[in-house]
Amino acid sequence: MKHKIEYKVASTAEEFEQIEQLNYETFVEEIPQHEQNHTRRLKDKFHKDNTYIVAKNSEEVVGMIAVRAKRPFSLDHKLPNIDDYLEEDTAPCEIRLLSVKEAYRKRTTFFGLIDQLSHYCLSQKFNVALISGTDRELTLYKKLGFQPFAHRVGTEGARFQPMKLTKEKFVQATQAYYRIMARYEPISFLSGPVPMEEEVAQSLSTKTISHRSEAFIDQMKCVRKMLCEKTGASYASVMVGTGTLANDIVAQQIKQKEGTGLILSNGEFGERLIDHAKRAGLSFHTIRKHWNIPISIEEIRSVLDNAPYIRWIWTVHCETSTSYLFDLKLITETASEYGAYLFVDACSSLGVDDVNLENVYMASSVSGKGLGAYPGLAIVFHQDQPLPNPNVPRYLDLGLYANHSTPFTHSSNSLHVLRKVLERGDKTNSELMVALRTALSEQNWTLLGDHTYSKGIVTIELPDWLSSIRLGDRLKKQGIYVNYESSYLNRKNWIQVALMGAHTQLDIVRLTNALDRLKHSELKKVLS
Numbered sequence: 001m002k003h004k005i006e007y008k009v010a011s012t013a014e015e016f017e018q019i020e021q022l023n024y025e026t027f028v029e030e031i032p033q034h035e036q037n038h039t040r041r042l043k044d045k046f047h048k049d050n051t052y053i054v055a056k057n058s059e060e061v062v063g064m065i066a067v068r069a070k071r072p073f074s075l076d077h078k079l080p081n082i083d084d085y086l087e088e089d090t091a092p093c094e095i096r097l098l099s100v101k102e103a104y105r106k107r108t109t110f111f112g113l114i115d116q117l118s119h120y121c122l123s124q125k126f127n128v129a130l131i132s133g134t135d136r137e138l139t140l141y142k143k144l145g146f147q148p149f150a151h152r153v154g155t156e157g158a159r160f161q162p163m164k165l166t167k168e169k170f171v172q173a174t175q176a177y178y179r180i181m182a183r184y185e186p187i188s189f190l191s192g193p194v195p196m197e198e199e200v201a202q203s204l205s206t207k208t209i210s211h212r213s214e215a216f217i218d219q220m221k222c223v224r225k226m227l228c229e230k231t232g233a234s235y236a237s238v239m240v241g242t243g244t245l246a247n248d249i250v251a252q253q254i255k256q257k258e259g260t261g262l263i264l265s266n267g268e269f270g271e272r273l274i275d276h277a278k279r280a281g282l283s284f285h286t287i288r289k290h291w292n293i294p295i296s297i298e299e300i301r302s303v304l305d306n307a308p309y310i311r312w313i314w315t316v317h318c319e320t321s322t323s324y325l326f327d328l329k330l331i332t333e334t335a336s337e338y339g340a341y342l343f344v345d346a347c348s349s350l351g352v353d354d355v356n357l358e359n360v361y362m363a364s365s366v367s368g369k370g371l372g373a374y375p376g377l378a379i380v381f382h383q384d385q386p387l388p389n390p391n392v393p394r395y396l397d398l399g400l401y402a403n404h405s406t407p408f409t410h411s412s413n414s415l416h417v418l419r420k421v422l423e424r425g426d427k428t429n430s431e432l433m434v435a436l437r438t439a440l441s442e443q444n445w446t447l448l449g450d451h452t453y454s455k456g457i458v459t460i461e462l463p464d465w466l467s468s469i470r471l472g473d474r475l476k477k478q479g480i481y482v483n484y485e486s487s488y489l490n491r492k493n494w495i496q497v498a499l500m501g502a503h504t505q506l507d508i509v510r511l512t513n514a515l516d517r518l519k520h521s522e523l524k525k526v527l528s
Helices: 012-028 073-078 108-125 136-143 168-184 198-205 214-231 243-255 268-281 297-306 326-337 398-404 412-424 432-440 468-477 487-492 505-527
Strands: 006-009 052-058 060-068 093-102 128-134 152-156 157-165 235-240 260-265 284-288 310-316 341-345 360-366 377-382 459-462 496-497
Touching: 006 108, 006 505, 012 052, 012 060, 012 093, 012 412, 052 108, 060 108, 073 093, 073 128, 073 152, 073 157, 093 108, 108 487, 108 505, 198 412, 214 235, 214 412, 235 243, 235 398, 235 412, 243 268, 243 284, 243 310, 243 360, 243 377, 243 398, 260 268, 260 297, 268 284, 268 310, 268 398, 284 297, 297 310, 310 326, 326 341, 360 496, 377 398, 377 412, 398 432, 432 505, 468 487, 468 496, 468 505, 487 496
Parallel strands: 093 128, 260 284, 260 310, 310 341, 341 360
Antiparallel strands: 006 052, 052 060, 060 093, 128 157, 152 157, 235 377, 360 377, 459 496
């Protein structure tokens, strides 16, 4: 099974072992540069000085390229007067040992290696990269900005063209890479649907089974158990629908509680909770702030002190419109202290942020977004087992789901994918979010919030001269999808980048390079 290709600097003993195997396959068996040996391993003579960029499919090294700055280069032995072809104050490196397994040569593996290598070279302050280009790949190297600079060298059957890539030509290499990647490997930073690893995505195609069958019921029990173990909730019910359905179900359960409530809102999705409550005919107070203005525990306590009749609190955990993250622990403790039921919308936080529902009376979430499965399943966590209620519309009656688990037609395929995702455990996107926020800050983008905000989504506030719609459209043409088409983002001139699915460091590099390039392109138009 092929996974999303990962590009990295080789660092483990297993990776170096596979590098020697791939080196042998390419430069002994395919290109006869070295003698065969019984070990079928080939360690490069400059191995200790090489930095290897590798492409990995899961644990398998499927491609590699090496870079080295220590002289003499391998090319020095073939072309003794290299420096005669270079400008003064040149800081050169040599790129060698390009190898991609045959099954991956028609994919974008080569371009991914070149892109990762280029960024490494720039980070090391190299301003010229030298290669010995094989005859069969000269056209490709030229498209990427490499230029011949001397006569061909080598022996019959293994001839090479000395070529160089200057820092200025790197722009051409980057543009070529992005054109190809946009065509073959678009990347999504949407909050839904989110990108999935191929193995998880393909599990949707498993044979459909009846929601009345024993196999389905067993699978539902398993998923519900894993959801409870993940969150600390007592019960979890899963139904076909979206987060909106889950919140409508929660609203109907709130309606069964006597007394007035308190709803917190400092963004679009807090406002949607207020709309849910109004439509359900609930009685409530609100703490409403302008978007992205924090709501403190002191403010909540003040309202509760002045309105002791408040029986319930309803809030989002992650305010998706801004990525603001409410302090769930403090709110839970406060609700308990004042004897109020706590209801939480965890649609955008579950799976990417710490979500502890042990003392939350009821919470809503979804199968997509942070959990990283296909959208289409609504989830309601609850402390008690409500009974069916004839006064509640059937599809909104949590009692039917809680007692029968599948009262209506269900999707066994979507449930199977959700189980696969839960079995794989939590995603480790914290480091990617740190890398993303750091890169965006270095490019002088204005970000909402800081490290205390959600680890699953970051909001970028654009300058007046840069349209979020135009920027989003241009990114889309390059095969990079971000959140920008929602009306509330249009009104604010914001875009959002979500890390809720399967992403890699290379995805972050692609995105931030594209953003920086497009910003400067748009600024030039404004100033001209």
